[in-house]
Amino acid sequence: MQIPKGFSFAVISAGFRSKNRNDLAMAVSDRPAVSAGTFTQNLYPAAPVLVGRERVAARETARAVLVNSGQANACTGEEGLANCRKTLEMAASAFGLDAEDILPGSTGVIGPQLLMDKWEKALPELARGLGKTDAEGFTRAIMTTDAFPKMAEKGIALEGGEVRLLGVAKGAGMICPNMATMLCFVFCDADVECAEWRRICREAVGLTFNRVTVDGDTSTNDTMYALANGASGVRVRGESLALLKDALVEVLGSLAYMLVQDGEGASKVAHITVTGAASEEDAEKIARTVGHSQLVKTALYGRDANWGRIVAAVGRSGVPLDPNAVRVSLCGVELFRNGRPTDLDFDALLEEPLKGRDLPIDIEVGKGPGSYRLLASDLGHEYVDVNASYRS
């Protein structure tokens, strides 16, 4: 893993969760980086979401992100907001930065206030450790119920040299659209203009994170920050911007896949593709109804070629369509056509494919231009295990 130029990381066990686990992390750019931010649309945005949104709006650049796990600092009222600002001031002082240049993120339990005495004690030591950890160390420090650290990187050769992108994410529960329920940080050493960077980040999120679902729940803390600091010395303008966007889509796409793969105990990743709808909105509605169906999810978990549940979900999606025009395939085997199951012996045909992790579900609903693609997890015992006892 080759970190984009100009970025360094620091982590520490501040005691927010337990003594033996890193739970506070900072990523610092050695120079101002143009910033982009995408945030939860939940009506209860956490304090770091409110503060981060404000800072991204106020400045084109930032120098660092500061992230803790353990306490989400959500539903913490005015005190939570003040605490969030205070942690940024303390970090600024410890790292020799301007507090306005640090973007905050928190993940963990909703409700409790930040443990300010622990922050105060930890921050100077965190600053002393800058550069002593790598991207994986940073990623591990912000994990909660994640089963594995999520990182993706990409280098692109442009006229003028190589530009590197590194994306890291955490998140497994409360994963749904409207800006994935998670934290994601992208570090890039391209020299790119703020407006362009923000545009390609927005577009890339729409094509990736907003198209995954684990449990349909959207968290209070979803945040993506993307920093591009220009340390590569490679100017990205004009046509190269499309290449940068493609690379960003690839990095975020990999992270989005990992989020579903790690969907709090997911054993399967359904790749749901809806085509032929009257509009993209209709296609999305159908894809989400199928992807959120508990019955479809448990069938996938049980390796059951239960096309009836897929068809029933299509039928209740609220999208008007001709039932006889619908075709459904699972793992490339056509299960349903002309209002009837096909004559294939799909239990036999699908026995092996359904043992795999990645299960394509292709749903053609007519001849319209609308299509949509969604990644969805299955629903099994591990999901229940993780979520029935998260707080304890």
Add this chain to the structure above:
Amino acid sequence: MQIPKGFSFAVISAGFRSKNRNDLAMAVSDRPAVSAGTFTQNLYPAAPVLVGRERVAARETARAVLVNSGQANACTGEEGLANCRKTLEMAASAFGLDAEDILPGSTGVIGPQLLMDKWEKALPELARGLGKTDAEGFTRAIMTTDAFPKMAEKGIALEGGEVRLLGVAKGAGMICPNMATMLCFVFCDADVECAEWRRICREAVGLTFNRVTVDGDTSTNDTMYALANGASGVRVRGESLALLKDALVEVLGSLAYMLVQDGEGASKVAHITVTGAASEEDAEKIARTVGHSQLVKTALYGRDANWGRIVAAVGRSGVPLDPNAVRVSLCGVELFRNGRPTDLDFDALLEEPLKGRDLPIDIEVGKGPGSYRLLASDLGHEYVDVNASYRS
């Protein structure tokens, strides 16, 4: 259990499922009964739904309902429709009835055609057994994944005598609104006019079955038939109609509760009440977002006073509201107010209450007139067990 006058039942093991299990049932009224029917809104209605809808529309009265378990006769195309009609004709001939007077219902696996040779063999014997079983025998014959038979009865003393109502239902999976995903049959010996009977049935379903959710999935076969045959000799007109409706709401309400209680492995029944919304539609949207949230459902299963997940669900329901006006109580203990958790020690306060089966969740979202009540099941290992292997 006192069966309403004039109704009798027959059951048989026709071999649709296994040799030792009754899977075909008929309920017959000794005289024409005014009929009411409510059906699934899924775009893939099963053959018996199409035929039943047609017959209820064509005639004010019916004499019988014929129900099988094992094959749902859904997604079976023209052949399925023809088979459904054929079974009614065979039953008419065996029971000495007019085929137009028999209402069909099917439940089971989606896709396979009815096993017509088995129907042909079973129906004459079914007719010979009429009156040799009781309401519970009828109910057990139509069960699929149900853990227990669902029956509710009620007698009402009116001027002129007593009127009796008996409701039976099956259903545990694919339970959601839009006419509960299930089969339900109501037998009543009141003398009531068709239009009035259909009106109070429609209203009662709206207040009961349409307000329960297990998994958000709506089946292809949902059907309620209600027959009132007048055998009590008690005319129900004018003001008594309200009493009859109240009794019907009570009977259907009990059955709806049982559907959630038996929500394919449910251990809890959440009684979600949303008040103070701008409209009933808004209140319903919030209640359904909370009731469908996998994270809320798993928290209830895990006996976890996780108010954060309830609040996060309210916040993503799409209903505009003042976050600080929202108050959330669980089992009567106020957890959230003014955008913050309350100071109560709710883990201690709720430890005992959360062991119970019935868990009230009260959500006040403002000062508006809109309110809604929804029953929802939890989500635990038993749900996964039942649904990951239903077909096998």
